[in-house]
Amino acid sequence: MSASDWSSKDFYAVLGVKKDAGADEIKKAYRKLARDNHPDSNPNNKAAEERFKAVSEAYAVLSSPAKRKEYDEQRTLFGQFRGGGFPGGQPGGQPGGAQFDFDLGDILGGVFGGRGRQRARSTARRGDDLETAATITFEQAVEGVTLPLRMTSDEPCTTCHGTGARPGTVPKVCTNCQGSGMQTGANGGVFAMTEPCQQCRGRGLKVEHPCDTCRGSGRSPSSRTLQVRVPAGVKDGQKIRLKGKGGQGAGGGPAGDLLLLVHVEPHTLFGRKAEHLTITVPISFDEAALGADISVPTLDGPPVRLRVPAGTPAGRTFRAKGKGAPGRNGTRGDLLVTVEVQVPHDLTDEQRAALEALRAARGSTTPRDGLFEAVT
Structure with a gap:
């Protein structure tokens, strides 16, 4: 997910918590919302499915201290650019002040380890990390168990294979950004802003004949069942990371990881x-x-x-x-x-x-x- 994607979403509002909420409060809110909106509990309910995906996306960011810090910084930075939060009421610091040209990709690169420009111009994207929970018996926790897990996530469209174009057609390089995915425009003659291309939405490609299934996005909701091995000796509340079992990557990017939160039922005797x-x-x-x-x-x-x-x-x-x-x-x-x-x-x-x-x-x-x- 790019910086602009994060900045446009209020993950705290999605989970219904305050910005200064602690990790336990965030986890508690996520568990309740994920349980209420899980596809298994709401069959054929598209609204619940969308809420479940939004809640999972928000928790994947806010549950990670590093991702949460980066997200908060991005929200603050983009809020200043978009909300006019500059001294003197205009960019530049004061009325009639000196004019500046700067590249937003350079700023993001400086703040977040040089990744802003790379993410914008690369078509390959790593898949999302997904999180789910499973409850097992005390005996299964002691001996280990293989569980079938039904996962729902955005995957490359099976009709167009992720291109977004109708079968028999192919996307074309965006003439507005020349395939870079970024465009530079003036803001009232004061700033030269580099931002995701408005015509191709940062993809670097334009789809003239959108796929009827995904309507040109290249992604569509998909359900799959995974056989996951829970090792012997797992503890209640333990998280198991399964490499490459998360959301599928885009543009040849690697798949994300699956984080399995294990709940162990107590035993009556042991x-x-x-x-x-x-x-x-x-x-x-x-x-x-x-x-x-x-x-x-x-x-x-x-x-x-x-x-x-x-x-x-x-x-x-x-x-x-x-x-x-x-x-x-x-x-x-x-x-x-x-x-x-x-x-x-x-x-x-x-x-x-x-x-x-x-x-x-x-x-x-x-x-x-x-x-x-x-x-x-």
Whole structure:
């Protein structure tokens, strides 16, 4: 996208956020709008499809600190040129002041690393980076999964193959800009402004017989299904960049990237800590005091037997080797089992009598004996 394209679009308004909005606020606004307008949720709804593309385009710029900084600078610069924001009420700084000739491509090149003139005159354009989201189960996040993703984006028109011209015809070099895509014109005799050619809209080519499908733009909405591999061990909220899986480039330019935002559904029993799985298992007071062999479930296999030694305190963590998630080196992590001593709420007469006998046998000693002597 060229500087003039960015300057003409208010991405903050598209997402419904203020210019000083933080990254989290921008992400939250994008997720809601993308979910509400996604083509899968709005079949055959062209308006929702256009809103979805606009929201994705805006987020692709504002979610990147570098692109957002460049966009803000471009908007400020073009706002001054187009809005008459010059001292003295006219370009030049003061009424009757010296006249200047300057090239807008040179200014953009100086501000943005010399890319302004190159982008204007090059017909090759890299495809847009696209972003989508997918929700997977806890098990899929642990083991990895291949997902089919349906993507909608602007692609080269299949009828004219991106030329914009009706089949059997070809575009011609623009005679106004001689194929450069830029034109220079005077602004009231004061400025010599270099800007995208108005006749070919910066393409450097003119289409005399527009394609009936894309009406000369060379682009048309296209849907495709990608098979995307989500690696084992992905975390909730992690982004996966898939090189060359984004929007198709124009004029022989490379395809953009696809950014996949992964949401992982929580599990009712298990949690994760790197390559290790975690689980909390309740045990009774007598099992903790006297010791016991307990059965502990695993994520993808039969339960394991765990020996709880006598006198085990609440909150102690045991380790079941090799029962965790796959690691990067091909080995599996461990299952970390934390025991939680449960205190019964309702006691039978027999249970109450047994506990009363334990209290009597304990005598006057308590676990708090000597605890407060250290602070007196």
